[in-house]
Amino acid sequence: MQKMPQWADVVLIPLISLILAALLSALVILAIGENPWAALKLMVEGSLGSTYAWGYTLYYTTNFIFTGLAVAIAIHARLFNIGGEGQAMLGGLGVALIALFIPWPHWTLALLGGAVGAALFGAAWALIPAWLQAKRGSHIVITTIMFNFIAAALLNYLLIGALKPSGSMEPATGRFPEATHLPTFQDMFSTAETALFRGAPVNVSFFVALLACVAVWALIWRTRLGYEIRAFGQSESAAKYAGISPTRIIVVTMLMSGGLAGMMAINNVMGEAERLVLNAVEGAGFIGIAVALMGRSHPFGVLLAALLFGFLYQGGAELALWTSIPRELIVVIQALVILFTGALDNMVRMPLEAMFLRLRPAPKPARKTEPAE
Amino acid sequence: MDFLTLLQVLDTTIRLATPLLLACLAGLFSERAGIFDIGLEGKMLASAFLTAAVAAVTGSVLIGTAAGIGAALMLSGIHGLASITFRGNQLISGVAINFLAAGLTVVIAQSWFGQGGRTPQLSGSARFETIDLPLAGEMRGDIPFIGPIYAELISGHSLLVYIGLLAVPVTWWVLFRTRFGLRLRAVGENPAAVDTAGISVVGLRFAAVAICGLLTGLAGAYLSTGLQAGFVKDMTAGRGYIALAALIFAKWRPWYALGACLLFGFLQALALRPDVIESTLGFEVGVQLLDALPYILTVVILAGFVGRAIPPRAGGEPYVKER
Numbered sequence: 220m221q222k223m224p225q226w227a228d229v230v231l232i233p234l235i236s237l238i239l240a241a242l243l244s245a246l247v248i249l250a251i252g253e254n255p256w257a258a259l260k261l262m263v264e265g266s267l268g269s270t271y272a273w274g275y276t277l278y279y280t281t282n283f284i285f286t287g288l289a290v291a292i293a294i295h296a297r298l299f300n301i302g303g304e305g306q307a308m309l310g311g312l313g314v315a316l317i318a319l320f321i322p323w324p325h326w327t328l329a330l331l332g333g334a335v336g337a338a339l340f341g342a343a344w345a346l347i348p349a350w351l352q353a354k355r356g357s358h359i360v361i362t363t364i365m366f367n368f369i370a371a372a373l374l375n376y377l378l379i380g381a382l383k384p385s386g387s388m389e390p391a392t393g394r395f396p397e398a399t400h401l402p403t404f405q406d407m408f409s410t411a412e413t414a415l416f417r418g419a420p421v422n423v424s425f426f427v428a429l430l431a432c433v434a435v436w437a438l439i440w441r442t443r444l445g446y447e448i449r450a451f452g453q454s455e456s457a458a459k460y461a462g463i464s465p466t467r468i469i470v471v472t473m474l475m476s477g478g479l480a481g482m483m484a485i486n487n488v489m490g491e492a493e494r495l496v497l498n499a500v501e502g503a504g505f506i507g508i509a510v511a512l513m514g515r516s517h518p519f520g521v522l523l524a525a526l527l528f529g530f531l532y533q534g535g536a537e538l539a540l541w542t543s544i545p546r547e548l549i550v551v552i553q554a555l556v557i558l559f560t561g562a563l564d565n566m567v568r569m570p571l572e573a574m575f576l577r578l579r580p581a582p583k584p585a586r587k588t589e590p591a592e
Numbered sequence: 593m594d595f596l597t598l599l600q601v602l603d604t605t606i607r608l609a610t611p612l613l614l615a616c617l618a619g620l621f622s623e624r625a626g627i628f629d630i631g632l633e634g635k636m637l638a639s640a641f642l643t644a645a646v647a648a649v650t651g652s653v654l655i656g657t658a659a660g661i662g663a664a665l666m667l668s669g670i671h672g673l674a675s676i677t678f679r680g681n682q683l684i685s686g687v688a689i690n691f692l693a694a695g696l697t698v699v700i701a702q703s704w705f706g707q708g709g710r711t712p713q714l715s716g717s718a719r720f721e722t723i724d725l726p727l728a729g730e731m732r733g734d735i736p737f738i739g740p741i742y743a744e745l746i747s748g749h750s751l752l753v754y755i756g757l758l759a760v761p762v763t764w765w766v767l768f769r770t771r772f773g774l775r776l777r778a779v780g781e782n783p784a785a786v787d788t789a790g791i792s793v794v795g796l797r798f799a800a801v802a803i804c805g806l807l808t809g810l811a812g813a814y815l816s817t818g819l820q821a822g823f824v825k826d827m828t829a830g831r832g833y834i835a836l837a838a839l840i841f842a843k844w845r846p847w848y849a850l851g852a853c854l855l856f857g858f859l860q861a862l863a864l865r866p867d868v869i870e871s872t873l874g875f876e877v878g879v880q881l882l883d884a885l886p887y888i889l890t891v892v893i894l895a896g897f898v899g900r901a902i903p904p905r906a907g908g909e910p911y912v913k914e915r
Contacts, residue, residue, distance in 0.1 A: 247696070251703035299683055347891075357894035358903070360683050361840060364630070364833055365887040365894075372884035380878075508687060545702045545709060547825075550695030554688050562674035562685030569678075 223575035229520075233513055233560060235567050237527075240555035247551055253544055265537025266530045274404055274419020275536075279503075280529030281421070281486040284428040286507025287525050288435050289480035291516040295439055296472040297452040302348060302363025303480040304504030305370030306341040310481025311488040312374065313340030315382065315495035318395040329399040333489045334427065334482055341481015342474040344370060349473030353466040359473070367504075378497055391496040401490045422490035431479065432518040438475075439518075448472055480504060502550075506532075509553050512561040528553070597868055599744045601861050606749065607819060609857025610756040611636065611811040615835035616842070616849045617763050618807035624767065624844060625800030626780035626906040630686035631671055632808055633832025634693030638663040639812025641697040644711040644823035645704060647718040653817050656718065660816075661809030667693065668805030676797050679910035690832070698825050711816070711823040720750035720818045752814040757850075759807065764846040776800055780904035783911040793911050811835075837890035844904065856886045 245255035266276045286303045293300035300306075313336035323329035348362035375390070384393040401423050404416035439445040451458040451468040459465060483503060488495050506528055513527070514520025535549035559567065615632045622629040639660035647656025667689050674685040698709035705711055728747035731739040767773035779786045779796045787793050815831070816823045834856055841855075842848035862869055863882040870876050 247699065251699060299681075301683070301687065351891070351895050355894070355896045357891075357896070360630070361836070362891055362894055365837060365891050368830060368833065368887045369884045369891075372880040372887075375883075376878055376880040505687070505691070508684070512684065543702070543706075545698055547695045547698035547702075547709070550691050551699060552695075554691030554695055557684060557691065558670070558674070558688035562680040562682075562688055563678055565678040565680055566674075 222572040227571060227575060229515060229517075232564070232567055232571065233515065233520075235571075236559035236564075237513070237556065239559050239567070240552060243555050244548070244552045247548065248544065251544065253542060258538055258542065258544060261538055261541060262530070262534025265541075266533035270404075270415040271417055271419050272533065272537075274416040274421040275533040276526075276529040277404075277425055278419065278421040278486070278491065278529075279532040280525045281425045281428045281490075282483050282503040283506050283510050283525035283528045284432060284522060285483035285486070286480050286504050287510030287514060287521040288431055288507075288518060289476045289478075289504075290507045290511035291514065291518070291521050292435055292439070292448075292479065293472055293476040294511060294516045295445075295452050296448045296468055297455075298352070298469065298472060298476075299360050300345065300363055300473065300476045300480075301360050301508065302345060302366050302477070302504070303507045304500055304502070305363070305367035306344045306477040306480035307483045307500045307504045308370045308374050309344040310337035310341040310484035311495050311499050312377070313337045313481060314484040314488045315392050315395075318399040318489060319392060322396070323398045326399060326401055330401060330423065330427070330485060330489070333399070333485045337481040337484040337488075338478035339481070341484075342478040344481070345473040345477025346470070349470045349477075352473075353469040374495075375497065378495065382495070389496075392494045395489065395493045399489060400493055401485075403490070420491040422486065424486040424490045427482070427485065429522070431482065432522050435479075436518040444471065480507065506553060509557045509560070513556055596740070596744075599740060601858075601865060601868060603745050603748075604861035604864060605854060605858040606745065606753060607857075608860045609853045610749075610753045611815050611819065611831055612835045612838055612856055613756045613850060613853040614752075614759065614807050614811035614814065615832055616838045616853050617759050617846065618804040618811065619836055619839045620763065620767075620842075620844060620846060620849060621776070621800045621807070622804040623839065623907055624780045624904055625776050625797050626783060626904055626909070626911070627671070627675055627797055627801055627804075628682045628686065628908045629671065629801075629804060630683060630833075630836060631667065631689035632804075632835050633828050633830070634686075634690035635664040635667045635805060635808035636812040636815065636832050637690075637697055637826070637828045638667055638693040639809040640816040640827055641693075641701060641711070641812075641823045643809075643813040644714060644816035645701065647714055647817055648705075648712045648822070651716070651718050653714075653718055653720055653813075656817065657810070657813040660813040661806055664809035664812060665802060665805035668801045668808075672798050672801040675910060676794055676801070679912065682908055682910075694826060697823070701823065701825075709825045714817060714821045718817070719821055720752055720814070722748050722750050723754070724748055750814070750818040752810055752818050755810065756814070760846050760850045763849075767846065772799075777904075780906055783906050787911070787913060793913075797911075808832075834886050837886050840903075841886075841890055841893050843902070859885050 248255040248258050266272050286307060289303050290300055314333045317332050317336035318329065321332065323332065344366060348359050348366055351357040351362055352359040378390040382392045383390065403422045404419065408415045447463045448468055450461065451463055451465065455465060487499055492499060510521055510524040510528055513524035531549050531552055535546050538544045539546040615636055619629050619632050642663040643656040643660030646659040647653045671685050671689055674680040675682040701709045701711060725747035728743040731742050767777060775786060775791055775796055779793055783793045815827055838849060838852035838856055841852040859882050863879050866879060
């Protein structure tokens with residue numbers, strides 16, 4: 220029996236969770252002696268007030284779409300991929316190797332090559348946890364956490380060793396060649412008279428992220444594989460009975476999840492930094508968890524949630540710049556969103572369900588043969 | 593490597609293993625009762641901050657530690673509320689708690705002390721003093737071999753180190769020799785059976801989560817007042833996750849937990865002394881490899897090739913009473 224209409228499940232519950240998170244964040248701002256309303260205005264102005272501001276907001280959004288989709292696709296198979304951070308780091312490594320060691324003639328080809336490299340490396344990093352989950356029953360959450368740390372150590376090792384250009388003191392690769400530089404929105408949308416998005420890092424990979432949303436939607440709801448993934452997520456035993464191989468679903472889903480997380484690197488490594496630096500991911504892999512939960516694992520929801528977090532990220536940076544509120548406030552908001560939309564979901568859901576049950580038109584008098592519910 | 597260097601490295605091992613051990617035992621209680629806890633990191637961090645902050649203000653490390661334990665207990669309460677009362681996803685709740693602590697500690701520290709998200713340096717009675725065990729001074733010189741071991745290695749740690757070491761047999765005794773422990777383990781394996789026997793599943797699980805809060809509180813307090821002198825941003829540096837790894841490595845058993853934490857502490861201690869490794873092995877070992885080794889070892893254990901780690905059966909699943 221459906222306890223409440225679908226719109227309440229899809230729109231109302233995330234909205235209430237978001238409002239709860241916002242209220243608590245406002246309390247935190249009040250508690251440290253700042254004005255929440257002024258802070259909000261500053262955040263809106265700093266993240267949506269100009270094309271420059273939008274340029275940053277959409278840049279962050281692009282990252283979060285990739286990592287959010289990565290977590291979302293895994294959730295459909297009831298797998299919790301907490302390793303987006305490590306997979307995105309490895310994606311960065313893939314992009315760096317491809318950009319540095321292959322002479323690309325044009326950025327379009329370089330983007331294609333970079334995306335493939337990033338996805339392959341990210342997917343490879345998800346393969347071992349996936350295989351261990353499928354074959355040995357090792358809990359995927361624990362293994363992917365471990366792989367985050369192993370990835371960090373590996374990148375640390377490579378960036379102060381093999382990949383660092385000789386003579387450089389900084390733990391980073393050399394600059395990528397000119398031909399791999401992706402066009403930014405400034406290059407694409409500015410005219411001779413007006414410069415739009417001046418200096419903002421948002422680039423063509425934003426459109427790749429939008430394409431990825433559509434692709435994931437089509438995959439999940441319009442293909443046989445997507446059906447199998449959802450069936451497996453709903454009931455492993457039923458899926459097995461229908462002839463769906465759990466090993467195959469777990470491995471394939473995690474490969475796609477890792478690939479998506481890895482593809483974030485075309486935005487932050489190839490599009491923005493144009494070289495691989497230490498800690499290039501900056502926690503975007505973890506934000507993907509909040510984005511996927513908030514977006515109810517639907518690609519369109521992920522897009523909206525990624526936009527919200529892009530706004531929070533850029534707004535938070537502006538706050539830190541102009542007030543004494545540190546950037547970590549965004550981490551608090553992120554935590555509250557995860558808490559309310561993920562862990563405390565039932566706290567919001569149970570009273571709402573009760574309310575909708577009460578609002579339901581009175582049922583016709585039950586016939587005697589029907590068992591009472 | 594000469595004897596004294598070895599003692600120094602082992603001494604560092606004990607100090608670095610202590611926060612891991614306390615957090616690992618904390619996780620042990622929680623997970624044995626069927627509540628997965630990947631929020632150990634966040635609870636340690638919250639406690640490390642509040643301990644240092646209150647100790648800095650009051651000048652008393654004991655009041656600070658009490659406050660730190662309070663902070664960890666509060667986060668435990670949130671975890672319990674989410675995963676026991678509202679039957680939410682325990683893993684997601686843990687993730688949220690880690691972020692909550694990572695963010696709030698810096699935000700509050702900045703507005704409280706205005707030093708860029710850190711607390712003032714602690715000194716004197718605001719830190720845990722090292723304790724010299726009786727006869728340490730006399731034994732150091734007089735008795736060869738055993739004397740230095742006693743004086744350098746066993747004596748001269750702060751109170752929380754000894755509490756951590758003592759917590760191992762206590763945990764073993766509570767879990768395997770008391771009625772409470774039996775019930776706690778049962779609730780992690782088969783909560784329905786415990787419920788049938790008329791014992792409150794919710795009560796037991798909340799008790800386990802509270803013990804977890806207490807121990808992570810001590811672990812955090814040791815970080816900021818024993819190991820270091822004050823709180824800095826993200827000072828747990830993944831220790832909560834290493835403790836989690838140690839817990840799996842130890843297959844959810846107290847004495848094994850001691851071994852795993854000492855091993856991981858030893859790796860951390862070695863990472864601080866690259867010169868010692870090089871002179872002993874004759875070649876350089878990357879610090880990064882030592883950093884990654886606890887995680888790699890845990891994955892190997894999880895893979896089940898070297899002794900299979902089987903978690904408590906009802907772990908991670910909220911208990912729904914049949915109606």
